[in-house]
Amino acid sequence: MAEPTNTASSARVGVYVCHCGTNIADTVDxxxxxxxxxxxxxxxxxxxYKYACSTPGQELIKRGIRExxxxxxxxxxxxxxxxxxxxxxxxxxxxxxxxxFHMVNLREHASWVHTDKQAATEKAKDLIRAAVxxxxxxxxxxxxxxxxxxxxxxxxxxxxxxxxxLTLANAGKHVYLIERDATIGGHMAMFDKTFPTLDxxxxxxxxxxxxxxxxxxxxxxxxxEITQVDGYVxxxxxxxxxxxxxxxxxACVGCMECIDACVYKQAKVPxxxxxxxxxxxxxxxxxxxxxxxxxxxxxxxxxxxxSGKCKKTCVEVCGDRKAIDFQQQEKIExxxxxxxxxxxxxFTFDAKRIPYYGYGTYPNVYTGLEVERLVNAAGPTGGExxxxxxRKPKTVGxxxxxGSRDENTNRHCSRVCCMYSLKLAHLIKExxxxxxxxxxxxxxxxxxxxxxxxxxVAEEGTVFIRGRVADIYPDPASEGRxxxxxxxxxxxIVRRIPxxxxxxxxxxxxxxxxxxxxxxxxxxxxxxxxxxxxxPKLAPVSTFTDGIFLAGCCQGPKDIPDTVAQAGAAAxxxxxxxDIGYVEQDPCTAQVLEEVCSGCKTCIPLCPYxxxxxxxxxxxxxxxxxxxxxCGTCVASCPSGSITQNLFEDEEIFExxxxxxxxx
Amino acid sequence: xxxxxxxxxQAMTAVAVQSPFExxxxxxxxxWCTYLAADLAGTSRLKxxxxxxxVRVMCSGRVDPQFVLxxxxxxxxxxxxxxxxxxxxxxxEGNYKALRRYRLLKRLLGQMGIEEExxxxxxxxxxxxxxxxxxxxxxxxxxxxxxxLHFEPAKEVFAEEVAV
Numbered sequence: 156m157a158e159p160t161n162t163a164s165s166a167r168v169g170v171y172v173c174h175c176g177t178n179i180a181d182t183v184d185x186x187x188x189x190x191x192x193x194x195x196x197x198x199x200x201x202x203x204y205k206y207a208c209s210t211p212g213q214e215l216i217k218r219g220i221r222e223x224x225x226x227x228x229x230x231x232x233x234x235x236x237x238x239x240x241x242x243x244x245x246x247x248x249x250x251x252x253x254x255x256f257h258m259v260n261l262r263e264h265a266s267w268v269h270t271d272k273q274a275a276t277e278k279a280k281d282l283i284r285a286a287v288x289x290x291x292x293x294x295x296x297x298x299x300x301x302x303x304x305x306x307x308x309x310x311x312x313x314x315x316x317x318x319x320x321l322t323l324a325n326a327g328k329h330v331y332l333i334e335r336d337a338t339i340g341g342h343m344a345m346f347d348k349t350f351p352t353l354d355x356x357x358x359x360x361x362x363x364x365x366x367x368x369x370x371x372x373x374x375x376x377x378x379x380e381i382t383q384v385d386g387y388v389x390x391x392x393x394x395x396x397x398x399x400x401x402x403x404x405x406a407c408v409g410c411m412e413c414i415d416a417c418v419y420k421q422a423k424v425p426x427x428x429x430x431x432x433x434x435x436x437x438x439x440x441x442x443x444x445x446x447x448x449x450x451x452x453x454x455x456x457x458x459x460x461x462s463g464k465c466k467k468t469c470v471e472v473c474g475d476r477k478a479i480d481f482q483q484q485e486k487i488e489x490x491x492x493x494x495x496x497x498x499x500x501x502f503t504f505d506a507k508r509i510p511y512y513g514y515g516t517y518p519n520v521y522t523g524l525e526v527e528r529l530v531n532a533a534g535p536t537g538g539e540x541x542x543x544x545x546r547k548p549k550t551v552g553x554x555x556x557x558g559s560r561d562e563n564t565n566r567h568c569s570r571v572c573c574m575y576s577l578k579l580a581h582l583i584k585e586x587x588x589x590x591x592x593x594x595x596x597x598x599x600x601x602x603x604x605x606x607x608x609x610x611x612v613a614e615e616g617t618v619f620i621r622g623r624v625a626d627i628y629p630d631p632a633s634e635g636r637x638x639x640x641x642x643x644x645x646x647x648i649v650r651r652i653p654x655x656x657x658x659x660x661x662x663x664x665x666x667x668x669x670x671x672x673x674x675x676x677x678x679x680x681x682x683x684x685x686x687x688x689x690x691p692k693l694a695p696v697s698t699f700t701d702g703i704f705l706a707g708c709c710q711g712p713k714d715i716p717d718t719v720a721q722a723g724a725a726a727x728x729x730x731x732x733x734d735i736g737y738v739e740q741d742p743c744t745a746q747v748l749e750e751v752c753s754g755c756k757t758c759i760p761l762c763p764y765x766x767x768x769x770x771x772x773x774x775x776x777x778x779x780x781x782x783x784x785x786c787g788t789c790v791a792s793c794p795s796g797s798i799t800q801n802l803f804e805d806e807e808i809f810e811x812x813x814x815x816x817x818x819x
Numbered sequence: 820x821x822x823x824x825x826x827x828x829q830a831m832t833a834v835a836v837q838s839p840f841e842x843x844x845x846x847x848x849x850x851w852c853t854y855l856a857a858d859l860a861g862t863s864r865l866k867x868x869x870x871x872x873x874v875r876v877m878c879s880g881r882v883d884p885q886f887v888l889x890x891x892x893x894x895x896x897x898x899x900x901x902x903x904x905x906x907x908x909x910x911x912e913g914n915y916k917a918l919r920r921y922r923l924l925k926r927l928l929g930q931m932g933i934e935e936e937x938x939x940x941x942x943x944x945x946x947x948x949x950x951x952x953x954x955x956x957x958x959x960x961x962x963x964x965x966x967x968l969h970f971e972p973a974k975e976v977f978a979e980e981v982a983v
Contacts, residue, residue: 282873
């Protein structure tokens, strides 16, 4: 339908106040508010409805536009972050330009945060008055269409990144998978078995890793990091830094003869993949099924790098393949992608931060991940659970919630520790027949088959003691043993249990460089430091930066099934953008009013995107609409007021401010 | 401090002369940080003073000093600008522009006879709901102590200066 003649003075505004069930209506007097809105100049109709976002609520608005010839719509409901799009679409379906609409945030900004109904209602009146005055000045705008580059960047090669990469690659999209370590696989590659089914982690992970390497649609770059991200949804330009491996990936065939030939006859370097419980050589492969199957040289321990005087037996044995290159340099590569999935994973809590648990002081205190390597058949002990002195433990204490649910370290629950503690209890018992004590605060087993697994482990004879461990120290009565002290809160007594081995179930934390990564990708973090999703329920894998999605533990602690599910969701979100081929963006960009611009160039250096240039022949500034992201900094700086920003025009904001203050 | 202001509505309507002074504060919040912190305060049901009215902008760098002056001229007792922490700007550096303008604006306000404390710039990230609540209450309390904005004496001073 043709739009009615539409000026600010003739605007016919419809105000719709939402009750949001009782969320708004309990604290804001919606009837008084509606009556008040109806009296405002320019308001043709004011209504309230139980749920404005529901189908009947939307119909009410559309009918108002059609039957009462409304030309502007104000909806006073929840945060615009939640439903602004919904109501813009409603406005458009009613036959108006979608930008003849303004949203008032009554729920998050008034009813949920105030208790005094009268004060909240007065505030709501002010907000509605401001919105009505502002919306009358709105202009019809057209959404900007941005094309989407079909290439996808995935950062992090753990199970989340792997799964997302394979999903997208199988759909025919080209994926760049970037991993900063020498192999993909992430934490999952370190695990022995996975709860609650006790599948072997390697058996389910390594085939996927191999598929990544062989997939024609995946470009896998290990030992690589992202240093810069420019651009915007659909058109990101990403700078990748390739760190030197000192081995040519294309030339190395993974025969590993060089490892045997290394002048170090014995492995002497603590091996990070085995949590430093085992040793490796300066030239090594992180683990036998590493992908890519290419050795890597550790610059810190290699004699050639330290002295330059090595016999280079590795080069000798490599022979004609000539895969070893001590001269390899860092390389910078720039790629263009349309969407990005961050799957940068987590960091395990450093148990040394809780000194009274004795990690790093008493050799027989281990972390969960260390024991994970001990029980692994490919681990440093070949799957034997033995103490550092070679003894088999007869009693083992597993301490839950180390660095989780603790005011002094992390307040969040790490979600996986209860289950992996149960799994370790089962595996230790199976391998050593030791007596196992689990010290827990609450047993959290909320997943398919989890509670059943708990029952199974309990039936196997693991002892469960409900109480947070207060102290761990050497048992004065028994050489080589440790005493675990905890209040058993079910029996109301303090227990002192002597054990041979302590396992600290360390929690999950954000990566130490999460803040830098966050800034590089223009993301936010939630209070624990994990990346913030766009909406906790309705957009759990999206971020506030369009075209960037989250998968796995970088968004918060989660187990493998949840991680894989989220990775699939992130891939689907990226796919949805790629397949439609374009994205519509809010047109809140800035323009120069040429007739007013004096060509003073104040704005030009202020633009962070170099979107402003000077038209030399006219001596006027000009804004490239494609580059402009609509921050409005230039608008605020223009001395002659010759730059305007769509949706945030000076006059619109003045009206809003004055509307707020124009109380009766 | 109490979560909600008693009698604030009377003061808002400015009819009840006897009622205690309730500051009127206009806030300009960046869409990506402080506005989201305000939303998070809402979803977390944190309670704070009902005196602040929010204008959403895409970036604190969009806050034209004229908006602030306009708010004071139309009866605001305080103005709050909320932006992203340094280094965190969604548009790379708009918050630094806001900071520069804020510093100049403070001096200008002082010269106009408006207490500088009536204008405040705060960095509040999307996750800092608790801090957001604190800033809101703290701002209201500060402005409450300052009392209503009296612009009249300043006007007289300006008139005198112009006369000389």
